[in-house]
Amino acid sequence: MAKLIFEKSRAGSKRYDVADFTGLEPESPFVPEDIRRTGPLPLPEVAEVDVVRHYTALSRNNFGVDVGFYPLGSCTMKYNPKVNEEIASLPEWAQLHPEQPVETTQGALLLMHELQYMLAEISGMRAVSLQPAAGAHGELTGMLMFRAYFNDVGEARKVMIVPDSSHGTNPASATIAGFKVVHLESDERGMVTVKALKALCEKHGEGNIGGIMMTNPNTLGVFEQEVKEVAEYLHSIGALLYYDGANLNASLGYVRPGDMGFDQVHFNLHKTFSTPHGGGGPGSGPVGVCEKLKPFLPYPIVERTDSGFGFHRPEKSIGRMKLYFGNFLVLVKALVYLRALGREGLKRVAENAVLNANYIQERLKDAYDIPYYQRCMHEFVLSAARQKKLGVRALDIAKKLLNDGFHAPTIYFPLIVPEAMMIEPTETESRETLDAFCDAMLRYAREIEEDPEKFKELPNLRIQHLDEVAAARNPVVRWVPEQSKRE
Ligand SMILES: Cc1ncc(COP(=O)(O)O)c(C=O)c1O
Structure with missing residues (x-):
């Protein structure tokens, strides 16, 4: 896994110096004295080029609407004109x-x-x-x-x-x-x-x-x-x-x-x-x-x-x-x-949002269960219950999508659908993009039937098998040096 910037720090490496203002701090009426920070900040010592590379690499791990298809139901992750x-x-x-x-x-x-x-x-x-x-x-x-x-x-x-x-x-x-x-x-x-x-x-x-x-x-x-x-x-x-x-x-x-x-x-x-x-x-x-x-x-x-x-x-x-x-x-x-957009343009937004969702629903409806199947509006919810019986959860399918360059749909919501995958393509996607997503989902359905265990292997994802329950119950959101050393 990628190192933290603090872990890349090497004492004395080429770096910018932050000027020493000790003794020149303005009187702060807002921060009580007992919790004011004193002494030098424990900043990492990393050369500028490495800082730039570090954060650029991190930003590339991020998935955004400008990177790929993002059918996150209920969230309307659509393209917004620049x-x-x-x-x-x-x-x-x-x-x-x-x-x-x-x-x-x-x-x-x-x-x-x-x-x-x-x-x-x-x-x-x-x-x-x-x-x-x-x-x-x-x-x-x-x-x-x-x-x-x-x-x-x-x-x-x-x-x-x-x-x-x-x-x-x-x-x-x-x-x-x-x-x-x-x-x-x-x-x-x-x-x-x-x-x-x-x-x-x-x-x-x-x-x-x-x-x-x-x-x-x-x-x-x-x-x-x-x-x-x-x-x-x-x-x-x-x-x-x-x-x-x-x-x-x-x-x-x-x-x-x-x-x-x-x-x-x-x-x-x-x-x-x-x-x-x-x-x-x-x-x-x-x-x-x-x-x-x-x-x-x-x-x-x-x-x-x-x-x-x-x-x-x-x-x-x-x-x-x-x-x-x-x-x-x-x-x-x-x-x-x-x-x-004007009045007519707004109507086209609704038309395309509904058309795109129905298009995907029709393409996927035989490969997955759709418990409330009917003409949908801007999104629909399919269920991976059939795949779950073979040992593959909605979560595994979501990870596979991420692995293949699509953002995952919203999963496990709404609660009334077991193994829910809520798909909202939005009005801004092309037929080619929708087809690429559908092709992947149809391929997954076939692969799961053939070999469910193999399906769960993820070749590319940076974090492969996260313990989701531990991450949710015991989130570690702050890095402290001692902890890093222990680990
Ligand atoms: C149906 C619905 N209601 C309410 C909200 C809450 O909106 P917000 O995330 O801006 O608080 C959302 C968010 O996506 C939503 O989909």
């Missing part, structure tokens, strides 16, 4: 200071105002806040607003319904906001039914139901057929509907959460609108709301006044969810993307 990055890094945007007087930032406020409007239009909502910094943060914002709304109307509704196919962040957000989460079982098609919903609500008392958090299409990649009836029923008992809009690329321009009856939605700008998901970069999870939730939105909301753009604090606002105005440069990329 020109949008360039526009977002123009100094006119990138060097703005959030404390600048609004007279000097009118262009930025215009951009935010336009984005608020466009997102409201895309989702069929009445108003949008750009504050939240991620999808889960948008969910939390939504749940806090639901709670504030029920407090305001004097109702103590404490139960939040979450379908069993939902993303894990949904129950977590509802719980943090003080709701009791109750799971709703999907039917044999992987869908929510009004019948099951009604039974659950009656069991917990209809007057206690705060609402439902739904993803549509859901994480099985299935469009919820009874969504309108679900909305009618829940509204009839005074509950609210939250739409997890992380899968919006599947339905852009075709169907809007507001028209389906939802009261609130979050967008994952860092999946749908031109910012990569994951990878440690900043995200953005704006929320859109219906008329009656508008007064509870977090502030500031950008508004147009007679004297230009300014900020507005809704009368019953839940407060700030983040410093300043959200992750502004992610907002820039989203607006540029929306402007470049």
